[in-house]
Amino acid sequence: MPDKALEVLGICGSLRKASYNMAALRACTELLPPGMSLRIASIADLPMINQDVLDAGMPAPVKRLRDEIAAADGVLIASPEYNFSVPAPLKNAIDWASRPPNQAFQDKPVAIFSAANGPLGGARVQYDLRKILVQLWAHLLPRPEVFIGMVSTKIDTQGRLTDETTRKFLTDLLAGFKDWILRVQRGKP
Numbered sequence: 001m002p003d004k005a006l007e008v009l010g011i012c013g014s015l016r017k018a019s020y021n022m023a024a025l026r027a028c029t030e031l032l033p034p035g036m037s038l039r040i041a042s043i044a045d046l047p048m049i050n051q052d053v054l055d056a057g058m059p060a061p062v063k064r065l066r067d068e069i070a071a072a073d074g075v076l077i078a079s080p081e082y083n084f085s086v087p088a089p090l091k092n093a094i095d096w097a098s099r100p101p102n103q104a105f106q107d108k109p110v111a112i113f114s115a116a117n118g119p120l121g122g123a124r125v126q127y128d129l130r131k132i133l134v135q136l137w138a139h140l141l142p143r144p145e146v147f148i149g150m151v152s153t154k155i156d157t158q159g160r161l162t163d164e165t166t167r168k169f170l171t172d173l174l175a176g177f178k179d180w181i182l183r184v185q186r187g188k189p
């Protein structure tokens with residue numbers, strides 16, 4: 001009998017309806033290696049992080065996201081950079097997930113890619129995300145790195161990722177992520 005498929009949770013750093021990062025994340029569902037599934041989380045309904053709110057009882061959307069991250073074999077983050085760093089909605093989601101007990105990113109395999117209209121493809125957000133997530137004891141896939149520059153030329157008006165080179169980069173990222181998750185699960189990151 002084949003092993004259970006690895007379940008990956010996708011999180012997008014942009015809340016924009018026509019988000020290029022969300023479009024690329026959706027395209028990933030078509031590019032998965034065998035034995036891996038991808039479900040995309042919603043972070044739009046999270047309240048702004050506030051310890052007083054947490055002390056009064058974990059809000060339902062926060063509990064849902066934390067449970068989804070905890071249950072996933074890995075987390076795939078697609079994000080633009082905002083002002084050279086992490087967009088507020090994504091940082092907010094990570095901050096909520098990070099609160100003890102049972103902080104959700106502990107020992108979690110994570111892969112990142114970014115998309116933006118500039119030539120760097122939002123590269124700088126990736127290094128800030130790595131800094132944040134490593135101190136939460138997440139296991140960040142080191143390579144391949146995928147930066148989708150000039151993204152508006154690669155996604156059509158229906159939100160489909162049409163650029164074959166980018167599809168190949170994401171296919172390679174997902175295959176590498178599968179190996180990485182298995183490696184972490186074997187205790188050999």
Ligand SMILES: Cc1cc2nc3c(=O)[nH]c(=O)nc-3n(C[C@H](O)[C@H](O)[C@H](O)COP(=O)(O)O)c2cc1C
Nearest residue numbers: 014016019020021022080081082083084116117118
């Ligand atoms: C508040 C804000 C800050 C931004 N800062 C940057 C930036 O630092 N670098 C960059 O390449 N693009 C920046 N952009 C442009 C975004 O990369 C662009 O809007 C991109 O399409 C957003 O991703 P999305 O399509 O997934 O929403 C910024 C956009 C916003 C709204």
